Amino acid sequence: MIAALIIVFREVFEAGLIIGIVLAVTRTVRHRNQWIGGGVLVGVLAACLVAVFAGALSNLFAGMGQELFNAAILTIAVVMLTWHNVWMARHGSELAGELRAAGQAVVDGSKSLLALAVVVGVAVLREGSEVVLFLYGVVAGSDDSALSVALGGFVGLALGALICMLTYAGLVRIPTRALFATTTVLIALLAAGMAAQAAAFLEKANWLTAMDNVVWDSGWLLSDASIPGKALHTLIGYTDQPTAMQLIVYVAILAVTFVLMRLYGAPVKVQAAAAVRG
Amino acid sequence: MFAAAALLAVSATGPANAQSATEIQLSYKDKKFDPAEITAPANTPIVIKLRNLDAKAMEFESKPLKIEKVVAGSSDATINVRAQKPGRYEFVDEYNEKVARGTLVVK
Numbered sequence: 001m002i003a004a005l006i007i008v009f010r011e012v013f014e015a016g017l018i019i020g021i022v023l024a025v026t027r028t029v030r031h032r033n034q035w036i037g038g039g040v041l042v043g044v045l046a047a048c049l050v051a052v053f054a055g056a057l058s059n060l061f062a063g064m065g066q067e068l069f070n071a072a073i074l075t076i077a078v079v080m081l082t083w084h085n086v087w088m089a090r091h092g093s094e095l096a097g098e099l100r101a102a103g104q105a106v107v108d109g110s111k112s113l114l115a116l117a118v119v120v121g122v123a124v125l126r127e128g129s130e131v132v133l134f135l136y137g138v139v140a141g142s143d144d145s146a147l148s149v150a151l152g153g154f155v156g157l158a159l160g161a162l163i164c165m166l167t168y169a170g171l172v173r174i175p176t177r178a179l180f181a182t183t184t185v186l187i188a189l190l191a192a193g194m195a196a197q198a199a200a201f202l203e204k205a206n207w208l209t210a211m212d213n214v215v216w217d218s219g220w221l222l223s224d225a226s227i228p229g230k231a232l233h234t235l236i237g238y239t240d241q242p243t244a245m246q247l248i249v250y251v252a253i254l255a256v257t258f259v260l261m262r263l264y265g266a267p268v269k270v271q272a273a274a275a276v277r278g
Numbered sequence: 279m280f281a282a283a284a285l286l287a288v289s290a291t292g293p294a295n296a297q298s299a300t301e302i303q304l305s306y307k308d309k310k311f312d313p314a315e316i317t318a319p320a321n322t323p324i325v326i327k328l329r330n331l332d333a334k335a336m337e338f339e340s341k342p343l344k345i346e347k348v349v350a351g352s353s354d355a356t357i358n359v360r361a362q363k364p365g366r367y368e369f370v371d372e373y374n375e376k377v378a379r380g381t382l383v384v385k
Binding site: 003007051054055058059062063064066129130133134136137140200203204205206212223225241 | 334335337341344345347348349350351353354355356358360372373375376
């Protein structure tokens with residue numbers, strides 16, 4: 001039971017953190033629960049679908065289907081997160097204020113919610129398919145321990161939900177004014193980290209071979225397989241053996257976010273954009 | 279967006295050739311890797327051809343090698359491992375971590 005708990009918790013941990021952040025980011029937005037809930041639901045359904053077709057997916061692209069699929073959905077999440085930040089730089093104040101009921105802001109607000117719902121869906125999908133395969137394997141097997149393993153799995157799932165709630169509770173303690181700057185930085189780092197992960201998947205698929213030398217190994221200091229390392233991996237993209245290409249992609253995403261927020265953000269929001277630089 | 283551009287750029291050139299990679303055959307049956315110890319030369323890329331003979335899916339995972347790959351029941355998978363320094367690198371089936379273990383020895 002403990003083994004199952006650990007496996008499931010390890011997989012849902014990342015999704016829990018991401019959903020917690022997204023919930024905090026959208027705290028003041030109307031109808032956000034439907035959108036985020038929808039994202040989770042679609043993510044779970046997609047995870048089941050991916051689990052069913054895991055074999056077929058793997059065989060695509062000369063056996064590299066899984067890696068390329070992961071890289072592709074991570075890229076979608078990066079685009080959505082970056083777009084959200086740029087959009088918030090322009091419209092954040094409207095949403096936070098009384099104007100949020102005004103027609104256009106609500107329409108745009110749901111656009112931004114859609115982007116974040118996609119991010120949530122991708123987060124659930126990525127790790128969810130592994131949980132589905134694991135639990136299916138247990139249930140399909142005739143082991144006597146199936147019940148205890150399933151129980152462990154559900155406790156792991158509940159712990160993931162707890163991580164989500166703790167992340168949310170921690171973030172919403174931040175005063176509203178500071179919350180915007182905080183979440184902007186969090187989302188930019190999240191996006192940069194996901195982009196670096198996407199680069200890692202492309203490297204594993206041998207699609208990206210330029211500058212794939214490992215720049216440093218900080219595994220002795222903080223292994224990215226440990227729980228704190230994994231949390232940092234999700235939040236800021238920490239990895240103990242980054243390649244040069246991963247670092248370049250990471251910095252490039254931060255730079256692109258900063259430049260786009262500057263270009264498209266409303267003048268009053270320049271301060272918030274400057275916070276990203278720090 | 280940069281990543282999207284990069285994705286397009288690499289997909290245009292297609293997969294690069296793994297130069298002189300060492301190919302290793304590995305099978306998985308009844309929650310056991312066969313052989314449980316595989317060897318490869320140092321400083322060259324390694325390709326593990328894994329054949330899952332069990333009906334259930336498994337997840338090939340190696341923390342030191344930074345690999346996580348789901349392999350569906352009764353199917354094959356190709357795992358690319360970057361060139362490694364000499365050493366012993368453990369791998370497991372994450373779904374049966376206690377019993378399903380193996381080691382890659384790089385010399």
